[in-house]
Amino acid sequence: xxxxxxxxxxxxxxxxxxxxxxxxxxxxxxxxxxxxxxxxxxxxxxxxxxxxxxxxxxxxxxxxxxxxxxxxxxxxxxxxxxxxxxxxxxxxxxxxxxxxxxxxxxxxxxxxxxxxxxxxxxxxxxxxxxxxxxxxxxxxxxxxxxxxxxxxxxxxxxxxxxxxxxxxxxxxxxxxxxxxxxxxxxxxxxxxxxxxxxxxxxxxxxxxxxxxxxxxxxxxxxxxxxxxxxxxxxxxxxxxxxxxxxxxxxxxxxxxxxxxxxxxxxxxxxxxx
Ligand code: IPD
Numbered sequence: 034x035x036x037x038x039x040x041x042x043x044x045x046x047x048x049x050x051x052x053x054x055x056x057x058x059x060x061x062x063x064x065x066x067x068x069x070x071x072x073x074x075x076x077x078x079x080x081x082x083x084x085x086x087x088x089x090x091x092x093x094x095x096x097x098x099x100x101x102x103x104x105x106x107x108x109x110x111x112x113x114x115x116x117x118x119x120x121x122x123x124x125x126x127x128x129x130x131x132x133x134x135x136x137x138x139x140x141x142x143x144x145x146x147x148x149x150x151x152x153x154x155x156x157x158x159x160x161x162x163x164x165x166x167x168x169x170x171x172x173x174x175x176x177x178x179x180x181x182x183x184x185x186x187x188x189x190x191x192x193x194x195x196x197x198x199x200x201x202x203x204x205x206x207x208x209x210x211x212x213x214x215x216x217x218x219x220x221x222x223x224x225x226x227x228x229x230x231x232x233x234x235x236x237x238x239x240x241x242x243x244x245x246x247x248x249x250x251x252x253x254x255x256x257x258x259x260x261x262x263x264x265x266x267x268x269x270x271x272x273x274x275x276x277x278x279x280x281x282x283x284x285x286x287x288x289x290x291x292x293x294x295x296x297x298x299x300x301x302x303x304x305x306x
Contacts, residue, residue: 038151038152038167038168039167041095041118041144041152042152042154042165042167044090044091044094044095045087045091045120045142045144045152045154046154046163046165048086048087048090048091049087049140049142049154049156050156050158050163051086052082052083052086052087052124052140053140053156053158054158055079055082055083055086056079056083056125056131056138056140056158056159057158057159059077059079059131060131060134060136060138060159061134064132065077065078066128066132069107070198070199071198071199071200072200073129073198073199073200074198074199075128075129075132075198076104076107076128077125077128077131077132079124079125079131080103080104080124080125080128081104081124082124083124083125083140084102084103084104084105084122084124087102087120087122087124087140087142088100088102088105088120088122091120095118097117097118098117098118098119098120099113099115099117099118099119099120100119100120100121100122101113101114101119101120101121101122101250101251102120102121102122102123102124102251103122103123103124103249103251104124106249106251106306112249112250112278112306114145114148114250114277114278115148116146116147116148117146118144118145118146119144119145119146120142120143120144121142121143121144121145121250121251121254121255121277122140122141122142122143122251123140123141123142123229123249123251123252124140125138125139125140126138126139126140126141126155126227126228126229126230126251126252127139127225127226127227127229127230129198129226130226130227135226136157136159136160137157137159137160137225137226137227137230138157138159138226138227139155139156139157139158139162139227139229139230139233140154140155140156140158141153141154141155141229141251141252141254141255141256142154142155142254142255143251143253143254143255143256143257143258144254145254145277148277149168150168150254150255150257150258150261150277151167151168151258152166152167152168152258153165153166153254153255153256153257153258153259153262154255155229155230155232155233155255155256155259157227157230161175162174162175162233163175163176164179164233164236164237164255164259165259166236166255166258166259166261166262166263167258167262168258168262169262170262171262171263172236172258172259172260172262172263174233174237179236179237179238179263180236180238180263180264181235181236181238181241181260181263181264181265181285181286181287182238182241182286183286183287184241184286184287184290185286185287185289185290186289186290186293187215187218187219187290187293187294187297188218188219188220189219189220189241190219190220190241190242190285190290190294191219191220191221191222191223191239191240191241192215192219192220192221192222192223192240192241192242192243192244192294193222193223193224193225193231193234193235193240193242193243194208194211194212194215194222194224194231194243194244194245195224195226195228195231195245196208196224197245197246197247197248198247199247201247203301204246204247204301204303207246207299207300207301210299211244211298211299214297214298214299215294215297215298218297223240228243228245228248228252228253228256228282229252229253229255229256231243231245231256232253232255232256232257232259232260232282232284233256233259235260235263235265235284235285235286236256236259236260236262236263236265237263238263238286241285241286241290242283242284242285242286242290242291242294243282243283243284243285244270244282244283244284244294244298245281245282246270246280246281246300246301246302246303247280247301247303248280248281248282249280249306250277250278250306252282253267253277253282254277256282256284257275257277257282257284260284264286265284265285265286265287266284266285266287266288266291267282267283267284268283268284268291268295269281269282269283269295270282270283270294270295270298270300271295271300272291272292272295272296277306278305278306279305279306280303280304280305280306281301281302281303283295
């Protein structure tokens, strides 16, 4: 299994790096976008090109593998997770940032086998940050091993979370409420504008926790294994096990901090992937 995982990893990293060049080439010029689920949910030509290149390259090398890609699903493909090896791809996570030239966008690629994330790659080509993880082998930033912080209490925690890409009234209410609850108790809040990079920041120990409602499997598949391999925990924001299709995630440096945040925040339950 380990040899196979190494092979999957090498092929995926090489494709991801090639696709990163497309993002770099267009970071100052890609202001053309279409809207998807609502007026703040964007897709650009680069999102589509990166996803086509990744799926094309991976399926050529691994013809029996399955795929869940953000833009393929937006165009009508099924979001179906089976026990088969499945590549879960967000071609540009942080498309809003990409359109504005805010330098926090990444390619996020996770591989699940038996529905468990076993490999994760998160690449921000603009800042040259390559986050990688393989099951049982640790988490790395540009080849250097990274680990989560040791923070156990919200009182000492820096927490990332996002308003997301929907203007749903009930969800907005929950976001405002949680902003208030977290700033009243913790050290502060941050938003990078990319769910995968928020999770990578927890893996790196720069933030102590991250949570979000309304994300999708492609936003969290790579971050899930990255945070766990960095020594952190990934759970459902209400405190139960993480469910990759439930569109809810909470990750933290320690189980104590994760549970305290789960007990503190207001909950929102989006429709499943
Ligand atoms: C979005 C970003 C954003 C998060 C949204 C995601 P996209 O992904 O990760 O930070 O708040 O929930 O949908 O649309 O840029 O790939």
